[in-house]
Amino acid sequence: MKPEVLVLAPTRPRAWAQLEEAYTLHRYDEAEDKAGFLAEHGPKCRAIVTNGHETLTRQMVEAMPNLGIVACSSAGYEAIDVDALTDNSVKLTNTSPALCDDVADTAVMLMLAARRGLIDAHAYTSSGDWGRKGMFPLQHAIKGARLGIVGMGTIGQAIAARCAVMGMDIAYFGRRKKPGIDYPYVADLTALAAQSDVLVLAIAGGDATRGLVDAAALDALGPDGLLVNIARGTVVDEAAMIDALKSGRLGRAALDVYLNEPEPDPALTCLPNVTLYPHHASGTVETRDAMAQMVVDNLAEFYANRPLLSAVN
Ligand code: DGY
Numbered sequence: 001m002k003p004e005v006l007v008l009a010p011t012r013p014r015a016w017a018q019l020e021e022a023y024t025l026h027r028y029d030e031a032e033d034k035a036g037f038l039a040e041h042g043p044k045c046r047a048i049v050t051n052g053h054e055t056l057t058r059q060m061v062e063a064m065p066n067l068g069i070v071a072c073s074s075a076g077y078e079a080i081d082v083d084a085l086t087d088n089s090v091k092l093t094n095t096s097p098a099l100c101d102d103v104a105d106t107a108v109m110l111m112l113a114a115r116r117g118l119i120d121a122h123a124y125t126s127s128g129d130w131g132r133k134g135m136f137p138l139q140h141a142i143k144g145a146r147l148g149i150v151g152m153g154t155i156g157q158a159i160a161a162r163c164a165v166m167g168m169d170i171a172y173f174g175r176r177k178k179p180g181i182d183y184p185y186v187a188d189l190t191a192l193a194a195q196s197d198v199l200v201l202a203i204a205g206g207d208a209t210r211g212l213v214d215a216a217a218l219d220a221l222g223p224d225g226l227l228v229n230i231a232r233g234t235v236v237d238e239a240a241m242i243d244a245l246k247s248g249r250l251g252r253a254a255l256d257v258y259l260n261e262p263e264p265d266p267a268l269t270c271l272p273n274v275t276l277y278p279h280h281a282s283g284t285v286e287t288r289d290a291m292a293q294m295v296v297d298n299l300a301e302f303y304a305n306r307p308l309l310s311a312v313n
Pocket of ligand 1: 073077282
């Protein structure tokens with residue numbers, strides 16, 4: 001008999017076919033009576049397949065006494081009660097290793113687009129303003145710019161690798177200095193912002209980092225500064241950021257994530273000094289397939305009693 005797995009969110013087709021082949025899948029995502037479905041199928045399942053956006057509460061975890069693994073197909077997992085998993089000896093896996101390159105590429109893309117005025121330059125060229133008004137205003141170089149990375153995990157390190165090659169001067173902030181990382185560690189976020197031309201946020205979301213980048217940090221980054229956020233909207237005090245961008249106390253923001261997704265605050269999106277992307281940093285066919293495959297592979301390791309590929313807790 002195939003092992004039984006509870007599905008909170010389905011995965012990409014190729015990975016899904018492998019899951020169907022190996023397991024009996026119970027589609028909680030499609031169930032109308034969620035509580036009834038969980039009561040009937042939950043106790044039979046040792047595994048959950050999900051993404052970081054579907055809620056997994058302590059109550060749900062406790063309704064699954066045989067649960068051993070939650071395989072999550074995203075880097076972030078704020079919707080999952082990790083303490084409840086740990087308290088019940090349930091492992092959580094994410095897919096940071098599969099998506100870190102695409103997310104780092106997006107951070108660099110946003111940084112370059114914002115520093116070089118790509119969106120405005122496109123409009124300037126396509127509208128004929130170039131011919132009418134002459135040369136597009138001078139922009140700002142990447143080489144030699146001072147980069148502060150907030151969060152030096154898998155994604156932060158992938159950003160640093162790219163930006164080092166581009167000749168940026170890198171320092172970082174995090175909960176603690178990371179062993180094996182040679183870039184200067186700055187223990188105070190506002191101090192890092194004050195010494196940076198570009199501040200990139202690559203730190204995990206959730207309660208621990210809510211509003212971490214506050215008005216003081218934004219003011220420290222300053223009128224020539226660029227804030228790039230590929231982490232979570234919650235990491236920034238968004239009202240303070242809008243205020244700083246409006247008043248010019250913060251130069252520019254290049255954002256992949258927002259407090260209200262998928263309808264970010266129009267007070268933010270209508271500003272001229274923002275460069276926007278629709279929370280799509282890992283949104284390539286190749287990476288989404290790799291993330292889904294990592295879910296399949298983590299489950300295979302779990303059922304074979306081997307070490308998991310990307311355990312979080
Ligand atoms: C992630 O993997 O966490 C992405 O932001 C998608 O949610």
